[in-house]
Amino acid sequence: MTRKVGAITIGQSPRVDVVPEIKEILGDSIEVLEAGALDGLTREEIAALAPGPGDYVLVTRLRDGSSVRIAEEKILPLMQARIDGVVAAGAEAVLLLCTGEFPPFSCRRLILKPQLILHHFTAAVATGRRLGVIVPDAGQVEETRKRWAGVGSDLAVEAASPYGPVDAIWEAAARLQAWQAELFVLDCIGFNMSMKREINRRTGIPVILPRAVAARTLIELVS
Incomplete structure (x- = not known):
């Protein structure tokens, strides 16, 4: 059925x-x-x-x-x-x-x-790790820092839209890699599996995809 x-x-x-x-x-x-x-x-x-x-x-x-x-x-x-x-x-x-x-x-x-599922899942695996989060819009960065505060050992947030040029996503991931992120969260349902795989390929860092x-x-x- x-x-x-x-x-x-x-x-x-x-x-x-x-x-x-x-x-x-x-x-x-x-x-x-x-x-x-x-x-x-x-x-x-x-x-x-x-x-x-x-x-x-x-x-x-x-x-x-x-x-x-x-x-x-x-x-x-x-x-x-x-x-x-x-x-x-x-x-x-x-x-x-x-x-x-x-x-x-x-x-x-x-x-x-x-958001609740993503937050709890990430918190369960991010203990002791530096967390890098990518959100779609620069206007969401400060609110995102508040929402993810306390998850992982440290936090950095970058903005790059899944609905815009993909190069902006790779650049955001590179900045987080340079910051020494150990785990990525793509904090928007618009990020897709191809983006997740490409970020992992470029950085070697595990990526959590909300969808x-x-x-x-x-x-x-x-x-």
Whole structure:
């Protein structure tokens, strides 16, 4: 019997850059029901969700492949509506396709928040090691330092978007390598397996990829 899980992006679905790699881990017996907080919105409506001073910044992908910066607080009702939709369609669990921090959502099914899963997984293996974190946007660096403080023996954060030129990612990884990082975290669901492998090839340093950790947690719960 095919099981169903929900996948909620803070951008627009389908996330052709994310979900196929998650499906590869989940296998053919699990159907993924996608929905996006920004589905059906015009460019003008999306622009109105842009972060202002003091807003918690999220970076996501639109259906056309472009990226946008949005304020978390402004999309929470949209995310709740998409969660309700996939659960009504039969999802047994819901995975948020974002490593940002979110308040609780109302849901009778399990909700998997990649940031919590990623943080605990990393903390379990980073003891005594220098942790290098890459986030998509320079506006997220300070908040990221606070969120990852205390994980590992020391911490450095660099910004490079998975939705921009890949050379920026390699350069960020090189700076963290020069800082003597011993473990990398790619702190955005947009980073993919190819990026993870290339960083490891270039540096020889282990790399933690959020989508892979989240997908393997999900399969544990529904298989």
